[in-house]
Amino acid sequence: MKFRLAFFFCILLTVKIAAQEDSLMFRKISDEILLHGQCYNNLRVLCKTVGNRISGSPAAAKAVIWGEQAMRAAGADNVWLQPVDVPYWYRGKESLALKFGAKANYKQVVALSLGNSEGTGGKPLEAEVVMVHSFDELKAMPDNAVKGKIVFFNYRFRQDFVFTFEGYGDGVKYRWASPSIAAAKGAIGVIIRSMSTGEDDYPHTGGMHYMDSVSKIKIPEMALGNYTADTLERYCLKGVVKAKMQSECYNKPDKVHSYNVIGEIKGTELPEKIITVGGHLDSWDVGEGAQDDGAGCVQSIEILRAFKALGIKPKCTIRAVLFMNEENGCKGGEAYADSAISKKENHLIAIETDAGGFTPRGIGFVMSDEQKDRLKKYKNLFLPYGIYEFNHDEGGSDIGPMKAKLNVPLAGLVPDSQRYFDIHHTRNDVFENVNHRELKLGSVALAQFIWLVSKYGL
Numbered sequence: 001m002k003f004r005l006a007f008f009f010c011i012l013l014t015v016k017i018a019a020q021e022d023s024l025m026f027r028k029i030s031d032e033i034l035l036h037g038q039c040y041n042n043l044r045v046l047c048k049t050v051g052n053r054i055s056g057s058p059a060a061a062k063a064v065i066w067g068e069q070a071m072r073a074a075g076a077d078n079v080w081l082q083p084v085d086v087p088y089w090y091r092g093k094e095s096l097a098l099k100f101g102a103k104a105n106y107k108q109v110v111a112l113s114l115g116n117s118e119g120t121g122g123k124p125l126e127a128e129v130v131m132v133h134s135f136d137e138l139k140a141m142p143d144n145a146v147k148g149k150i151v152f153f154n155y156r157f158r159q160d161f162v163f164t165f166e167g168y169g170d171g172v173k174y175r176w177a178s179p180s181i182a183a184a185k186g187a188i189g190v191i192i193r194s195m196s197t198g199e200d201d202y203p204h205t206g207g208m209h210y211m212d213s214v215s216k217i218k219i220p221e222m223a224l225g226n227y228t229a230d231t232l233e234r235y236c237l238k239g240v241v242k243a244k245m246q247s248e249c250y251n252k253p254d255k256v257h258s259y260n261v262i263g264e265i266k267g268t269e270l271p272e273k274i275i276t277v278g279g280h281l282d283s284w285d286v287g288e289g290a291q292d293d294g295a296g297c298v299q300s301i302e303i304l305r306a307f308k309a310l311g312i313k314p315k316c317t318i319r320a321v322l323f324m325n326e327e328n329g330c331k332g333g334e335a336y337a338d339s340a341i342s343k344k345e346n347h348l349i350a351i352e353t354d355a356g357g358f359t360p361r362g363i364g365f366v367m368s369d370e371q372k373d374r375l376k377k378y379k380n381l382f383l384p385y386g387i388y389e390f391n392h393d394e395g396g397s398d399i400g401p402m403k404a405k406l407n408v409p410l411a412g413l414v415p416d417s418q419r420y421f422d423i424h425h426t427r428n429d430v431f432e433n434v435n436h437r438e439l440k441l442g443s444v445a446l447a448q449f450i451w452l453v454s455k456y457g458l
């Protein structure tokens with residue numbers, strides 16, 4: 001009996017010592033990144049020397065070189081480029097003018113074509129505007145009410161969701177699918193209210209796609225900032241409004257050779273087990289792709305740097321991946337998963353940071369309930385760092401194929417979401433709108449999480 005009791009206390013003591021060691025390591029990681037982190041400097045270089053970098057563009061090629069250098073500077077054991085062919089959507093010149101009332105003159109407004117949209121061939125496309133609020137409302141209208149006209153999808157980003165990604169999930173279908181649905185009714189163009197929480201006039205670009213099964217006709221789509229959308233709404237309720245769209249955008253016919261950038265620290269005890277963490281290197285072609293997703297790229301590189309600086313020798317292999325083409329095709333994510341399959345790699349977990357470099361609040365999981373419960377047991381270690389939210393089902397687009405094709409468990413950093421959709425995909429997504437402490441804290445949370453998963457598994 002005495003022996004059993006002693007054994008029990010021995011176990012208890014070991015668990016306590018392990019918890020203290022973990023908590024000490026959490027502090028070391030946090031100090032290293034907050035005091036010596038390079039992620040903010042790296043982001044400055046990416047934003048100011050490369051700038052925005054849509055897939056297939058010369059800037060995206062320059063970003064690959066930047067990424068490779070940054071991985072080497074971080075001290076990665078191995079750095080390589082993984083080939084991937086990507087589409088190249090080109091914007092060119094564009095303009096939108098609105099005419100509020102029969103006697104009024106055309107007034108230029110700020111607008112952005114949506115990514116993947118066809119343009120007007122550089123010629124003016126002029127028509128009356130028909131305002132609708134939903135797909136159902138449009139479908140219920142007689143065809144002659146829409147034929148030859150430009151449809152204004154006046155769907156407002158819902159402000160009642162506290163976690164703004166839910167509002168985005170709710171409304172983004174109007175950006176994505178409106179042109180084909182409107183074209184099926186005979187419309188010749190589409191204007192949308194931006195997917196924006198902002199009380200301002202910045203239009204947001206973003207991906208759309210044409211659905212051949214709905215309509216074979218590809219009509220152009222442009223987005224307005226909320227203020228101009230409000231004005232357009234007011235005048236549409238009053239009487240006749242006309243729009244003149246002009247744009248040169250198109251998808252280039254040939255794919256462009258590009259790369260995912262990969263850096264890794266080899267595991268010591270279980271090198272065959274891989275923990276992937278990444279963000280996407282491409283961005284939209286406005287602003288500097290700072291929050292989306294330069295932040296995720298530099299946070300991922302920072303994890304390698306911090307581990308090396310602290311002399312941490314992880315049990316498992318830690319891989320930082322800068323994925324190419326998340327915004328308009330996800331070809332980088334597909335290529336990474338396909339390569340994992342062909343090389344028969346053993347992936348423990350894939351983690352993404354693509355929700356902005358704002359103050360981290362939690363880590364989301366897409367995995368079995370048992371795995372989630374096991375990870376949530378570590379929540380007390382994270383609380384001193386402001387990380388408390390573990391109930392979001394968050395992964396990321398780039399790592400989605402790892403789940404779909406290989407059933408790899410996923411996780412995603414969950415930062416504060418209040419300002420992300422003010423600037424996401426706009427000219428305002430610039431380096432100056434990223435805070436250095438918030439950015440570093442995101443990297444701290446990820447590095448701590450990865451250190452735990454490498455030590456204890458799932």
Ligand SMILES: [Zn+2]
Pocket residue numbers: 280292293326354
């Ligand atoms: Zn993104």
